[in-house]
Amino acid sequence: MSTARIDLNADLGEGYGPWRLGEDEALLDVVTSASIACGFHAGDPTIMVETAAAAKARGVAIGAHPGFHDLRGFGRRVIRQPVREIERDVAYQIGAMQACAALAGHRVSYVKAHGALANLANAEPEIAEAVARAVAGVDRGLALMVMPGLAAERAAESAGLRSLREIYADRAYAEDGQLAPRGTPGAVIHDAEAIAARVLRMVEEGGVLTASGQLLPVGIDTVCVHGDTPGALAAARAVRAGLERAGIAVEACCGA
Secondary structure, three states: OOOOEEEEEEEEOOOEOOEOOOOHHHHOOOOOEEEEEOOOOOOOHHHHHHHHHHHHHHOOEEEEEOOOOOOOOOOOOOOOOOHHHHHHHHHHHHHHHHHHHHHOOOOEEEEEOOHHHHHHHHHOHHHHHHHHHHHHHHOOOOEEEEOOOOHHHHHHHHOOOOEEEEEEOOEOEOOOOOEOOOOOOOOEOOOHHHHHHHHHHHHHHOEEEEOOOOEEEOOOOEEEEOOOOOOHHHHHHHHHHHHHHOOOEEOOOOOO
16 A cells, blocks of 8 residues: 655754754755643744744744643653543643744644653553543644554544554654554664655554564554654755655645
8 A cells, every 4th residue: 555645754952941952954855744831841932833833934833732740750760650640741832832833823733642651652542531521622623643553543533533554764663553662773764764764664564563563553644753863854854865766745734
């Protein structure tokens, strides 16, 4: 199965105060959607407004990228808390991003959970449902970006939300379709050409490639390159070039 068009997204705005992470300005010239940190795992109001404005200037769609309240751990540490608190924390972050986008003359069109929160939402239905409830409670017009075939996609469907099914360009997959834990060898892929070839195969064949080489069939709407990964800009450029050479249009899933 192949698709004639695909979205290319990156997680951006992940600095804090005077500290900046990644090559956001250059990545915004390559990607079609940007998931912007909302202040809990990274980001602050100034970075949020400026990233939204830079995306707007380039016709790039933006999404809220909420995570656990974990600046020290970059949102990659599991924080166990009641699901009602997760729901409220996610809603709070979406609202903050919407306000910052408005100041920049842009609008938030989707939500994508970050890091440990996203991993839990993929594996634990009650957390997936809390995230989906938060999105639906704030604005049912927002799409929810999810890993396909897992609890997060099912929760989005149950909440009546549009799902944007995402695969990762620079991350390896376990045999169950989850991401391989970051601490395992080969979990993060750095070679730009290998990343591009892998993405093209997954998009054209309609599935995610596991560590063993198995293809798990899934629907795919968008491809993510992590903005904080070394070499992200080269990887994003290679992915986009590879898709376009194959005749696949790279376009935003949601209006920019």
